[in-house]
Amino acid sequence: MRDDIQSVLISEEEIQEKVAELGRQLTEEYEGRFPLVVGVLKGSLPFMGDLIKKIDTHVELDLMDVSSYGNEMVSSGEVKIVKDLNTSVEGRDVLILEDIIDSGLTLSYLVELFKYRKAKTVKIVTLLDKPEGRKVDLVPDVAGFSVPDEFVVGYGLDYAERYRNLPFIGILKPEIYQG
Ligand SMILES: O=P(O)(O)OC[C@H]1O[C@H](OP(=O)(O)OP(=O)(O)O)[C@H](O)[C@@H]1O
Numbered sequence: 001m002r003d004d005i006q007s008v009l010i011s012e013e014e015i016q017e018k019v020a021e022l023g024r025q026l027t028e029e030y031e032g033r034f035p036l037v038v039g040v041l042k043g044s045l046p047f048m049g050d051l052i053k054k055i056d057t058h059v060e061l062d063l064m065d066v067s068s069y070g071n072e073m074v075s076s077g078e079v080k081i082v083k084d085l086n087t088s089v090e091g092r093d094v095l096i097l098e099d100i101i102d103s104g105l106t107l108s109y110l111v112e113l114f115k116y117r118k119a120k121t122v123k124i125v126t127l128l129d130k131p132e133g134r135k136v137d138l139v140p141d142v143a144g145f146s147v148p149d150e151f152v153v154g155y156g157l158d159y160a161e162r163y164r165n166l167p168f169i170g171i172l173k174p175e176i177y178q179g
């Protein structure tokens with residue numbers, strides 16, 4: 001699996017340091033507010049698993065599965081709910097966790113949906129932000145790292161469902177996706 005990686009963009013240590021920093025920041029912000037932390041499947045799972053252990057105040061967890069990429073490297077532009085939340089967001093402080101914001105289509109859809117469902121506040125925390133990929137005007141409230149306009153994998157991010165279990169963020173060798 002690691003042979004398929006051309007270069008490591010963000011190391012495991014850098015990710016863990018950043019996650020600890022974000023955890024401290026979110027602890028301060030959400031102390032006493034019992035936010036609903038929504039992980040967006042499947043990419044946010046490693047980030048969510050690590051980050052929630054660094055948030056030192058009560059949180060409720062839920063998961064939502066939305067998809068717009070299928071097995072492609074470019075968003076189809078159509079966001080589909082594959083699995084909805086189990087919890088009502090009405091009146092709640094909602095904190096959405098994402099692995100990456102690229103075109104921004106997934107997140108702008110979710111933010112609008114949660115506002116329509118009467119969430120009290122909606123904030124976005126993403127590990128990675130790819131600003132050059134944007135197709136809609138969307139700025140995350142908190143972003144761990146900015147990444148260049150390249151297809152990245154690892155730490156939740158996949159190519160054709162592989163590489164999510166790498167502990168770092170890397171760039172694939174072109175021959176992997178060129179067939
Ligand atoms: O800003 P965007 O262009 O919308 O891209 C970001 C979304 O794309 C990926 O999810 P994907 O739909 O591939 O599902 P996955 O998390 O299961 O891989 C990623 O996890 C984000 O949810």
Ligand code: HPA
Binds near residue numbers: 069103151152
């Ligand atoms: O660069 C990316 N890698 C993996 N999944 C993604 N979904 C949006 N952008 C990306």
